[in-house]
Amino acid sequence: MDHQAQLDEIDRRILRELRLDGRLSNTKLAEKVGLSTTPCWNRVRALEEHGVIEGYTALLSQKALGFPDTVIIEVTLDRHDDEIFEKFGQALADLPEVMEAYLLTGEYDYLIKVAVAGTAGYEEFLRRKLYRLPGLRHSRSTFVLRCLKRSHSVEP
Secondary structure (H helix, E strand, C coil), rough: HHHHHHCCHHHHHHHHHHCCEEEEECCHHHHHHCCCHHHHHHHHHHHHHHHCCCCCCCCCCCCCCCEEEEEEEEEEEECCCCHHHHHHHHHHCCCEEEEEEEECCCCCCCCEEEEECCCHHHHHHHHHHHHHHHHHHEEEEEEECCCCCCCCEEEE
């Protein structure tokens, strides 16, 4: 199903409001988008059923949880077969410090966004976790100085 072609302006307004505040009550959401509550609820339900809204979540503070720093790591594997991609990808996904991980085209196989506590936390992550994953050949890391934009979805 081509969701983009089927979204009208009211759907897009609903999505923009929920993107800003996923905890909006149906009554408040309906008021903000200019609908009565039942049609608003029906539209949200349809957006969920069609997979346009994948879920709802709480955004947690890395700093408050003791991981104030972010490191971007590029990883190359030692070989490129389905088994190593599967093992490495699963092991990577199981690490709690890994916030995002992408399989790439190009020079590196993966791009990983990791939460750490300073250089000591980063060293510990490398030595005790990343370097122990199956198939890792090379990595290159960059500390994030400041986040300029953070979004968990595109704007509808």
